[in-house]
Amino acid sequence: MIEVKNLTKSFDGKTVLDNVNATFYTGKTNLIIGQSGSGKTVLMKSTVGLVRPDSGEILYDGRDFLAMNTTQIKNLRREIGMLFQGSALFDSETVIGNIMFPLIMFSDMTQAEMLDRAYFCLERVNLKGAENKYPSEISGGMQKRVAIARAIALNPKYLFCDEPNSGLDPRTSILIDELLADITHEYNITTVINTHDMNSVLGIGENIVFINKGKNEWIGNKNEIYHAANEALNEFVFATDLFQEVKNYIISSAKPLQK
Amino acid sequence: MLLSHSISSFGKYCLFLSRVFNRPNRWNVFLNRTIFEITKLGVDSIQLVIIISLFIGSVIAIQMQLNIASPLIPAYAVGLATRDIVLLEFSNSILCLILAGKVGSSIASEIGTMRVTEQIDAIDIMGVNSANFLVLPKITGFILFMPVLVAFCIATSFLGGFLVAVFTDIISVSRYVYGLQAMFNEWYVWYGFIKSLFFAFIISSVASYFGYYVKGGALEVGKASTNAVVTSSIMILLLDVILTKLLLQ
Numbered sequence: 001m002i003e004v005k006n007l008t009k010s011f012d013g014k015t016v017l018d019n020v021n022a023t024f025y026t027g028k029t030n031l032i033i034g035q036s037g038s039g040k041t042v043l044m045k046s047t048v049g050l051v052r053p054d055s056g057e058i059l060y061d062g063r064d065f066l067a068m069n070t071t072q073i074k075n076l077r078r079e080i081g082m083l084f085q086g087s088a089l090f091d092s093e094t095v096i097g098n099i100m101f102p103l104i105m106f107s108d109m110t111q112a113e114m115l116d117r118a119y120f121c122l123e124r125v126n127l128k129g130a131e132n133k134y135p136s137e138i139s140g141g142m143q144k145r146v147a148i149a150r151a152i153a154l155n156p157k158y159l160f161c162d163e164p165n166s167g168l169d170p171r172t173s174i175l176i177d178e179l180l181a182d183i184t185h186e187y188n189i190t191t192v193i194n195t196h197d198m199n200s201v202l203g204i205g206e207n208i209v210f211i212n213k214g215k216n217e218w219i220g221n222k223n224e225i226y227h228a229a230n231e232a233l234n235e236f237v238f239a240t241d242l243f244q245e246v247k248n249y250i251i252s253s254a255k256p257l258q259k
Numbered sequence: 260m261l262l263s264h265s266i267s268s269f270g271k272y273c274l275f276l277s278r279v280f281n282r283p284n285r286w287n288v289f290l291n292r293t294i295f296e297i298t299k300l301g302v303d304s305i306q307l308v309i310i311i312s313l314f315i316g317s318v319i320a321i322q323m324q325l326n327i328a329s330p331l332i333p334a335y336a337v338g339l340a341t342r343d344i345v346l347l348e349f350s351n352s353i354l355c356l357i358l359a360g361k362v363g364s365s366i367a368s369e370i371g372t373m374r375v376t377e378q379i380d381a382i383d384i385m386g387v388n389s390a391n392f393l394v395l396p397k398i399t400g401f402i403l404f405m406p407v408l409v410a411f412c413i414a415t416s417f418l419g420g421f422l423v424a425v426f427t428d429i430i431s432v433s434r435y436v437y438g439l440q441a442m443f444n445e446w447y448v449w450y451g452f453i454k455s456l457f458f459a460f461i462i463s464s465v466a467s468y469f470g471y472y473v474k475g476g477a478l479e480v481g482k483a484s485t486n487a488v489v490t491s492s493i494m495i496l497l498l499d500v501i502l503t504k505l506l507l508q
Contacts, residue, residue: 048384049384050380050383050384073386074386075386076386077383077384077385077386078385078386080384080385080386082380082381082384084377084380084381085377086376086377088376088377088378088380088381089378090378090381091372091376091378101385102385104285104288105284105285105288105385105387106284106385106386160384
């Protein structure tokens with residue numbers, strides 16, 4: 001479980017995060033949602049340590065991240081996997097080389113064991129056969145899956161995904177969402193997903209934190225979101241006619257949306 | 260304003276170097292990456308060094324003959340002057356200025372692209388010191404291979420002058436070769452090698468610094484690459500003066 005308490009961050013006098021509080025639960029897909037520029041990426045980057053917040057607390061299973069020394073941070077980071085918006089795969093490495101990177105750097109496995117583990121991760125994301133391709137030779141969706149495989153190679157306790165669906169077609173987006181949800185439940189990981197894809201929100205949002213203008217305005221799950229009274233949330237989530245109709249249907253039939 | 264910016268940048272550069280010069284996570288990975296960088300930054304530069312040195316060596320020999328042609332100056336002085344110019348300045352300072360363009364821009368754009376595509380963030384998130392992982396092998400590899408490039412440069416420059424002697428009638432081969440050997444000061448060779456090591460460090464570290472701190476997109480990567488070349492060239496020239504004063508006087 002990750003707890004964020006009273007997190008504040010400003011850039012050049014402009015407050016981007018204003019006393020944000022959130023809890024990300026283990027074994028659940030935790031979503032941070034909000035409009036572009038609302039501060040959700042800063043919240044995620046602060047949580048993983050890529051941005052230093054001005055004040056507040058970040059607790060990883062009770063361990064205060066901001067009070068840790070360099071060695072403790074290094075050790076904690078070995079428990080973290082992260083999927084970046086642009087996948088952030090190493091161009092000079094093949095798919096299998098990318099997945100093996102964290103294993104080479106941190107595990108005491110033999111070369112054969114590392115290869116076994118890398119192939120297992122590759123199979124887990126349904127990409128067997130692409131091991132010798134370079135990132136530039138595979139599609140965006142495949143790159144995301146390779147990045148997921150790399151992120152889970154060291155069996156992380158915490159998985160962060162920054163807009164995993166950006167630039168993907170709806171079908172591939174659903175596949176990535178399902179993969180992330182499956183991995184979260186299968187390995188009991190604390191998964192935090194930063195998104196503004198409403199399909200993801202309504203599909204895999206087991207714990208949703210809505211950030212608006214640097215403040216967390218609403219916390220709930222994908223079933224509760226239909227009945228939320230928060231105006232900014234409703235404007236954001238049900239902005240399109242399609243999602244508005246879905247909401248009306250759900251409320252009128254008084255049952256959660258099935259896949 | 261400019262002074263405070265320069266001091267601030269220098270401080271940031273020093274902090275960057277303190278992150279670079281750390282114990283690598285895995286020595287075998289560091290050695291593999293160093294060998295890779297030697298190939299990429301060093302071996303791949305040999306061709307350029309040979310081509311440039313051959314032509315500049317020829318040009319120096321021709322210009323020496325044209326400029327010092329006098330009955331009071333012995334003919335072998337062309338070989339001697341060519342040798343000293345090559346050993347003292349061309350094979351180290353001028354060569355490194357050229358390499359600052361090739362190697363420096365390559366390093367800055369590679370690391371800069373990794374920064375803007377979040378590859379460096381990905382390395383950091385895994386708990387790897389990205390500055391150390393990416394930059395130390397480049398600095399080590401380039402410094403280790405620089406004497407080889409200097410040696411190639413010296414040899415091919417002399418060869419360029421030699422070819423002028425062979426294929427033209429402006430100086431005889433025997434006098435050119437005699438001039439290359441006359442009044443030889445071995446320290447000049449060491450002086451060139453020592454200077455080149457400092458310059459190799461500047462090229463690789465300054466280019467890495469500019470690439471590492473890129474913010475933005477492709478446009479900023481291009482700017483960082485240009486800034487890396489300009490800054491390392493200025494630093495090479497400045498250090499050239501200091502090292503010449505220290506090593507030759």
